[in-house]
Amino acid sequence: MRQHRQAILFILSGPSGAGKDSVILGLRATHPDLHYAITTTTRPQRPGEVEGVSYYFVSKHEYDRLADHGELLAPANVHGHWYGAPLAPIRKALGEGQDVLLKIDVQGAMQVRRRLPQSACIFLTTPTFEDLVARLVERHTESKEDLERRIQDAHFEMAQMPQDDHCVINRRDDLTAAVTGISCIISAERLRIHRQPISFDTR
Amino acid sequence: MRQHRQAILFILSGPSGAGKDSVILGLRATHPDLHYAITTTTRPQRPGEVEGVSYYFVSKHEYDRLADHGELLAPANVHGHWYGAPLAPIRKALGEGQDVLLKIDVQGAMQVRRRLPQSACIFLTTPTFEDLVARLVERHTESKEDLERRIQDAHFEMAQMPQDDHCVINRRDDLTAAVTGISCIISAERLRIHRQPISFDTR
Numbered sequence: 001m002r003q004h005r006q007a008i009l010f011i012l013s014g015p016s017g018a019g020k021d022s023v024i025l026g027l028r029a030t031h032p033d034l035h036y037a038i039t040t041t042t043r044p045q046r047p048g049e050v051e052g053v054s055y056y057f058v059s060k061h062e063y064d065r066l067a068d069h070g071e072l073l074a075p076a077n078v079h080g081h082w083y084g085a086p087l088a089p090i091r092k093a094l095g096e097g098q099d100v101l102l103k104i105d106v107q108g109a110m111q112v113r114r115r116l117p118q119s120a121c122i123f124l125t126t127p128t129f130e131d132l133v134a135r136l137v138e139r140h141t142e143s144k145e146d147l148e149r150r151i152q153d154a155h156f157e158m159a160q161m162p163q164d165d166h167c168v169i170n171r172r173d174d175l176t177a178a179v180t181g182i183s184c185i186i187s188a189e190r191l192r193i194h195r196q197p198i199s200f201d202t203r
Numbered sequence: 204m205r206q207h208r209q210a211i212l213f214i215l216s217g218p219s220g221a222g223k224d225s226v227i228l229g230l231r232a233t234h235p236d237l238h239y240a241i242t243t244t245t246r247p248q249r250p251g252e253v254e255g256v257s258y259y260f261v262s263k264h265e266y267d268r269l270a271d272h273g274e275l276l277a278p279a280n281v282h283g284h285w286y287g288a289p290l291a292p293i294r295k296a297l298g299e300g301q302d303v304l305l306k307i308d309v310q311g312a313m314q315v316r317r318r319l320p321q322s323a324c325i326f327l328t329t330p331t332f333e334d335l336v337a338r339l340v341e342r343h344t345e346s347k348e349d350l351e352r353r354i355q356d357a358h359f360e361m362a363q364m365p366q367d368d369h370c371v372i373n374r375r376d377d378l379t380a381a382v383t384g385i386s387c388i389i390s391a392e393r394l395r396i397h398r399q400p401i402s403f404d405t406r
Contacts, residue, residue, distance in 0.1 A: 123396070161396065162396060164396055165395060165396060166391065166394045166395055166396060167394060167395075167396045167399060168394055180390075181390065181391075181394055183387075184386075184387035184388075184390040184391045184394075185387075185390075185391040185394060187383075187384065187387040187391070188369065188384075188387045188388040188390070188391035188392070189391070191369045191370060191371055191384055191387075191388060192368060192369055193326070193364065193365060193367055193368060193369060193370045196370060
């Protein structure tokens with residue numbers, strides 16, 4: 001009765017400090033069927049981050065080589081560092097019918113959206129701007145200068161939210177609610193009629 | 204930071220025999236926060252159906268009085284009987300910010316959609332047309348004549364699916380999957396940005 005539906009690219013963005021990485025850790029449990037795209041970056045590795053899981057950490061030289069060869073999706077300078085998602089694994093997963101989750105900065109999300117309008121965009125944020133700042137300060141992963149830059153950039157990032165499809169609030173004491181929300185968005189998006197090549201035989 | 208979002212009217216439709224009533228029983232457990240609109244009908248009460256829960260069973264005379272006074276949403280003759288959802292309780296719930304789930308025939312769903320384009324439409328169906336016929340035959344609730352009419356009407360009903368937003372397949376051995384699917388659609392729809400009157404203060 002039905003062919004396979006087209007694979008979906010889910011874009012998870014939101015300001016720095018919203019909790020994208022924590023949410024993805026939770027999602028890996030509820031949605032092991034997704035391909036989680038790993039981003040390449042020139043930013044220094046933070047304590048606890050794992051090469052090839054959190055990011056691919058590369059030199060600026062190597063980043064430039066990848067970008068010049070067109071191998072990165074939405075290459076962008078964010079908060080003073082370079083980011084970009086390797087295109088080949090994303091293309092491969094989508095081509096094989098596997099849905100992809102791409103964690104990406106707000107700027108990058110807008111670029112990908114323009115290129116792939118069929119993607120489903122999820123914006124993750126905190127209940128208030130103050131919560132966002134508090135989270136950034138408390139994680140102690142940035143230098144003072146880096147921190148100030150991220151807070152400043154967050155003004156622009158928050159303003160881009162209306163261009164997304166869904167908005168999920170990550171409350172300090174309830175990460176599970178945010179994970180469940182995104183998990184439901186993924187399931188519901190798969191049930192959208194325009195995603196499904198349905199041809200009922202009603203003879 | 205945010206006002207309340209506008210309440211959503213969820214429309215659950217699909218061909219006769221798809222299992223709308225069974226799914227709603229399951230939904231009442233996962234989503235007790237919804238207002239479940241009860242339809243008024245002139246069709247005879249089936250064994251097991253409860254007045255005021257399954258339907259409001261009324262005479263044709265009483266139905267006409269309600270329809271003439273404009274008290275029914277999408278009044279329609281379906282499979283030879285008259286149906287219509289009392290407007291007042293739906294208006295009241297939505298006005299108070301409570302989301303509403305309206306179970307309605309395919310014809311009625313199209314009417315409501317035209318009147319309230321912001322509503323979220325979910326089409327419930329079986330994996331194949333044969334499954335639908337089998338379900339209708341097995342439930343033994345219709346006369347032979349009624350049954351044939353419903354099967355005939357199902358051709359038209361199936362063809363209307365592309366006008367809905369989501370399609371959920373109710374598999375014979377997995378009612379839970381259908382309930383979970385609709386439950387996720389409800390949660391995800393509430394997270395859609397265009398439903399939310401968000402005004403972030405990013406000063």
